[in-house]
């Protein structure tokens with residue numbers, strides 16, 4: 249028994265080393281920088297500096313944009329995932345590939361492509377021009393920023409939803425219609441409750457990168473919509489204020505942890521303990 | 525049957541990928557009847573049930589419910605409920621909510637839901653299980669929840685697809701009794717699928733024997749056992765010796781080189797027929813004192829009786845007797861006229877009812893399983 253548990257510990261060692269190196273160590277650095285000044289003396293000054301109106305605005309905007317992007321992703325992704333799971337197994341594999349396909353392109357190139365599409369003299373407005381519509385002002389709006397987030401992170405909503413929905417036993421769905429559920433009611437009463445775990449992981453996988461994203465807002469928002477990610481990047485890249493940047497990262501982490509806790513709590517109450 | 529017809533299948537056919545799964549079957553089910561589909565794996569029992577439930581649309585033929593053609597009515601609008609083979613309970617709902625599911629769709633008041641769920645729980649002996657997680661119930665308990673869930677809306681017809689298939693023998697027997705009681709109490713028509721012939725015979729009013737997508741015989745359990753229509757039915761229901769015979773005249777048949785008196789008539793003179801003799805209807809005598817003589821090739825103790833294989837004119841008979849005989853012993857056999865049942869020849873003639881391959885069959889089975897590995 250002892251021997252075995254020792255073996256198990258040994259087997260887990262690489263994972264431990266990995267965690268310490270790449271998760272724990274950066275965290276310690278973030279916390280260290282966040283609570284020290286330039287000379288390395290302990291201080292709360294970095295955190296209190298963030299209470300300024302201009303920073304608060306950035307935080308609130310980031311949370312709102314990420315929230316909106318997540319909700320839109322969920323609304324778009326759910327029907328896609330649902331109908332994907334109805335397809336034949338081979339078709340499903342191809343569809344998953346197609347969903348992931350844009351991710352093979354570099355993130356920067358994807359975002360630049362959207363710039364080309366959305367610009368006032370861009371591709372969309374040119375086409376609309378032929379139909380005597382527009383030009384519509386799309387680039388450098390908050391909508392364009394959120395669109396950029398939705399486009400980039402949508403696959404991370406579709407994939408977990410699809411994987412949960414496709415695992416629902418079709419006989420359970422038949423049982424529901426056998427007992428009198430119209431197709432819509434089957435969806436509301438059985439499919440959605442049984443896919444809560446997929447919704448939770450999809451929301452997490454979209455919300456977290458959305459709230460910490462940078463670059464999207466710079467390119468599609470024209471610098472009008474500073475987000476936390478951009479502000480942090482600036483502290484490290486141009487202002488060289490590591491301490492303030494770390495403090496922002498620290499607060500961002502807190503926001504994420506709190507959001508996730510709230511959501512898990514809420515969904516946990518809702519479904520009475522589905523653990524898939 | 526004086527009750528009125530509740531379900532009629534008229535010339536229903538279904539193919540999958542060009543293969544005929546149901547070959548134009550017709551069947552009437554009456555109110556309050558307990559009907560069982562019995563047949564080997566893959567013969568189309570589940571498909572037939574799913575056609576009645578509305579999950580499968582037949583290629584041709586009509587499905588009639590209470591006098592109305594329902595081919596185009598979706599499953600959720602049919603007054604038929606199903607107990608699924610693997611129960612298919614809602615994993616996100618507890619026992620109470622699983623059973624209440626159908627009522628919640630119809631805006632039934634909370635008090636009435638409570639009353640009716642409690643009534644159902646009492647019927648299936650699950651009082652006190654309301655709050656339990658269905659995923660943690662035993663097979664027998666899940667089974668009961670599935671039955672209660674399907675019965676709460678008082679359907680006219682309950683479809684049960686091998687509902688006891690996953691249970692152990694003891695529990696099976698108990699549940700058989702319980703199901704039969706529930707059916708009597710509620711007066712609901714049960715259409716039951718099984719490939720266990722004993723279960724079919726002991727529970728049903730009517731047994732529908734199926735094979736190869738066709739109905740082989742419809743009848744009461746005693747009819748099916750005593751008057752099988754062809755070699756398939758005779759072999760599938762219980763043990764049978766099925767011998768080639770010639771009908772010499774009414775009440776007179778010749779097989780194994782001997783002329784027998786029997787109770788069947790109405791065949792052509794010298795018509796070739798299949799003769800069925802059940803193993804328990806054969807009496808063992810001293811050699812020369814019976815109608816046929818043979819050599820015992822094997823004897824197996826089965827508890828109530830011995831199962832004796834006897835070689836008579838190179839045809840191996842199975843005989844069940846409470847008296848022990850020695851292997852290689854010469855014995856005679858005696859058959860009463862009412863133990864002989866004559867059947868018309870069919871596509872199944874000569875395929876069943878000879879026990880010479882009895883032990884080979886087992887060897888073949890074990891060969892097959894080795895190949896799979």
Ligand SMILES: Nc1ncnc2c1ncn2[C@@H]1O[C@H](COP(=O)(O)OP(=O)(O)OP(=O)(O)O)[C@@H](O)[C@H]1O
Pocket residue numbers: 540541545563564565566567568569570571572719
């Ligand atoms: N959706 C389907 N697509 C293709 N073939 C099918 C489909 N459903 C059933 N079949 C085929 O139809 C035949 C009959 O199936 P069915 O499930 O009705 O058999 P069964 O009598 O219920 O057998 P079992 O006792 O094993 O449950 C089988 O050969 C099966 O492979």
Ligand SMILES: [Mg+2]
Pocket residue numbers: 569570571685
């Ligand atoms: Mg079946």
